[in-house]
Amino acid sequence: MTLTELRYVVALAQQRHFGRAAEHCHVSQPTLSIAIKKLEDELGVPLFERRKLDVSLTPIGMRIVEQAQRVLEDVDTLKQLAAGGRDQLTGPLRVGAIYTIGPYLFPHLIPALHERAPQMPLVIEENYTARLRERLRQGELDAALVALPFEEPGLVTLPLYDEPFVVVMPSSHPWTEKTLIDANDLAREALLMLGSGHCFRTQILAACPACAEGLDTQSLTQTVEGTSLETLRHMVASGMGITVLPATAAGADRYAQRLVAIRRFAAPEPQRRVALAWRVSFPRPQAIEALRQAILESGLSGIQPLSL
Numbered sequence: 001m002t003l004t005e006l007r008y009v010v011a012l013a014q015q016r017h018f019g020r021a022a023e024h025c026h027v028s029q030p031t032l033s034i035a036i037k038k039l040e041d042e043l044g045v046p047l048f049e050r051r052k053l054d055v056s057l058t059p060i061g062m063r064i065v066e067q068a069q070r071v072l073e074d075v076d077t078l079k080q081l082a083a084g085g086r087d088q089l090t091g092p093l094r095v096g097a098i099y100t101i102g103p104y105l106f107p108h109l110i111p112a113l114h115e116r117a118p119q120m121p122l123v124i125e126e127n128y129t130a131r132l133r134e135r136l137r138q139g140e141l142d143a144a145l146v147a148l149p150f151e152e153p154g155l156v157t158l159p160l161y162d163e164p165f166v167v168v169m170p171s172s173h174p175w176t177e178k179t180l181i182d183a184n185d186l187a188r189e190a191l192l193m194l195g196s197g198h199c200f201r202t203q204i205l206a207a208c209p210a211c212a213e214g215l216d217t218q219s220l221t222q223t224v225e226g227t228s229l230e231t232l233r234h235m236v237a238s239g240m241g242i243t244v245l246p247a248t249a250a251g252a253d254r255y256a257q258r259l260v261a262i263r264r265f266a267a268p269e270p271q272r273r274v275a276l277a278w279r280v281s282f283p284r285p286q287a288i289e290a291l292r293q294a295i296l297e298s299g300l301s302g303i304q305p306l307s308l
Helices: 005-013 016-026 029-042 059-086 104-117 129-137 181-187 199-207 211-219 229-237 285-294
Strands: 048-050 055-057 093-098 123-126 143-147 155-170 188-193 223-225 242-246 259-264 271-279
Touching: 005 016, 005 059, 016 029, 048 271, 048 285, 055 059, 059 229, 093 104, 093 129, 093 285, 104 123, 104 285, 129 143, 129 155, 129 271, 129 285, 143 199, 155 199, 155 285, 181 211, 188 199, 188 229, 199 211, 199 242, 229 242, 229 259, 271 285
Parallel strands: 093 123, 093 143, 188 223, 188 242
Antiparallel strands: 048 055, 143 271, 155 242, 155 259, 155 271
């Protein structure tokens, strides 16, 4: 049994396809297939059920893959402990963020972190909360930026800042005469929202209970779904309706003061709390602290930093 064989088994469990798993591991499919069959023969049990189009884990295979993931994470921890003993701020840091944070934070964060830790480049990705949770747990990410609540055994979270939501509307909309917008008034408008699966959509519906009721009863004037915050912004600029954005995303567009207008909510102002999450066992606490400080120093507009 080798670490390479364990990596192949974990990759196949994740990809559920020999070709994709081999590509993920940067080896040929026959190499991966032979290694997994060798491990199955050594253990004396089948780990996978092989079908024509995909594969699935056997019950014992599920337990073995879980243990293999822990072994690989422990090996990675040993490597990072050794590297951290030399300098915790040297070497790549793998950081993920949900889709409604990453595009607006990373352009500010990367230069801010480079000033603090020039030998620690960021390997970044954007994903859904559930996927970031899984990748953190499996050791494929070192840290992630998420919106609370976010709980997972073995992971720790540190709140960073509160971020208010704002209303974005066409510049010709009657609400441009208002200073503040009542959240419950959203239910009477053509509301543009992200599709199911985005935590930001859930947060908007929590801020406007009447909107959630409208989705159930189809009493909203109109509800249109977009695939990203930028798509929603484009639809607002074209006159399709209004939307709600996090404050950090509201000003990052070429339509400002021309085709769209931005207004704050009346109290109680809806907002989200953004946090940094990482594994309890992650061996580079100085890297996490450097990341935290760089985020708070990155000049994000509209946020309310939280003290430790």
